[in-house]
Amino acid sequence: MTTRTEIGSIGEFGLINRLKEKFSLENSSSIKGIGDDAGVIDIGDHYLLVSTDILIEGIHFDLSFMPLKHLGYKAVAVNVSDIAAMNGLAEQITVTIGISNRFSVEAIEEIYEGIKMACANYKVDLIGGDTSSTTGGLILSITAVGRVAKDKIAYRHTASENDIICVTGDLGGAYVGLQLLHREKEVFLSNPEMQPELEGKSYIIGRQLKPEARTDIIHELADLHIVPTSMIDVSDGVASELFHLCANSNLGAVIYEDHLPIDGVTFETAVEFNLDPITCALNGGEDYELLFTISRDDFEKIKKHADIFYIGFMTKKENGIRMKLKSGSEIPLQAQGWKHF
């Protein structure tokens, strides 16, 4: 009898771990395989970074509120963000698009207009790809190629005990923006005459529809002569990403509830939706900020930075991964992340 294990029973990361065990690296140019934000290839004086991310209609985006140009932009940004998470800068991308005849040439050109804007913004060249028909939905699969000096690369597995945990920007906005877009879609579907109530909400809607990769931070860290001891980008929620840094570095962590950066509009809108803003900040996905650790020696250089926030520090593994609440008590952190399956 053959066994049938449901993907849902082991989850996305369980599946990746199971597949990862079967593969080893044989070529001397292959430095790092499955299990970081990008694969790493030795090209002499630099490491080449290769990252790939797919966006599937009905899973990752809803064209009823995602403009095609934004979709193209976002598909590039999320891949550039993966390269940034290795402390590198993307230089090239390939774009694979799957489309049905539901889409006109003009619609596809809109997507590529967004891709082009992102290419210009992140100084990335489109160097190839593939085009295919699909039986229905739209698929965008992008691979980004970047570079980092060998002594500047930031992996997930290299944090040390007592390293300071930092996060850029603010958290939870993309998730709360998505809730708002979903609500407006429902309102529109039940009464197409209704006008959307989005006044004052453009920040969080932008966080969802047009996220930016934090390449600016990569340049700033270089200027400050800081090499993060570990780094990851926030695609599934900062709690989930912290779990990855801890698991890969074989450490625990403590973060402070009152240090989590949350934008005012994110906070207010979460409350409007009866959501806990802290939970949104911890577990809301798609912020594409950078979560990284630095040596305590580097803390002075960033402690007054307007867009980098100290949220905690790495501990021994035995301490677990915990959050210190405003009340002073500590609770174990939950990593919910995005459930694909």
Next chain:
Amino acid sequence: MTTRTEIGSIGEFGLINRLKEKFSLENSSSIKGIGDDAGVIDIGDHYLLVSTDILIEGIHFDLSFMPLKHLGYKAVAVNVSDIAAMNGLAEQITVTIGISNRFSVEAIEEIYEGIKMACANYKVDLIGGDTSSTTGGLILSITAVGRVAKDKIAYRHTASENDIICVTGDLGGAYVGLQLLHREKEVFLSNPEMQPELEGKSYIIGRQLKPEARTDIIHELADLHIVPTSMIDVSDGVASELFHLCANSNLGAVIYEDHLPIDGVTFETAVEFNLDPITCALNGGEDYELLFTISRDDFEKIKKHADIFYIGFMTKKENGIRMKLKSGSEIPLQAQGWKHF
């Protein structure tokens, strides 16, 4: 009023050309963009090659006759073939898989078993990827990264008049194999008791289900000190690929009907299906052989090669792209290729 242009009205290559015009290369490391088998990046002493190909259920494969292990193998082989078409060897791949809960963990492991076999065979390392759910079908999007010495790269646009046109292996087998698999599927659907009639057909079925990238030829060309003046792999049919070489090199071509290499089983089975074997050889896709041109000075080195066939030569553009028939007359060649839209 906004215009709506149907993709079908301009076709896949029309669409690619229209998109290509909007993009230019800005980074000094970007050597070649859209319009060849792989993008080309300068990494110092070598060029890095990046190629990507997507396989979508219901478009590129039918799981009723494509075993999952073969699918994994083929997805790698077609990408390694794109790198070979630049005269390079693939060293790394990333694998993006989209799956619905229709698939068990064991089924996905079957796909990765095939990927692993191909990795071992082509000496390629899996260094990353992405995993996503889909709303139904299976998607496999692979990116291959390879290398070629700068003076050995073979583009599509660099053939010269009078260069000799060569093709490896034999043509049309994958297409005729597909017709056979489709017929057996129909027979099975109408009467599940029927046994498949595939005796003596394993060669062409293998051509469809388990194609190989011709990395052996890349090694042999290196041993023979031959750098093709242009090259492409045969994914859409040799006629369509010859059109690409001619268009990119701004040349015409003559090929000889009686020089087209066709395997005996391909020939017989085509006749059984009332198909013209020559048409199958010219326009059947997915052979993944190499079509290339060489300088006349190199002809002596390959003219007795058992697996490289001289099929014609490049001419001035004004002569068009023609086939010399066995009868002695010449006809303009048609490039049908694969119609995705």
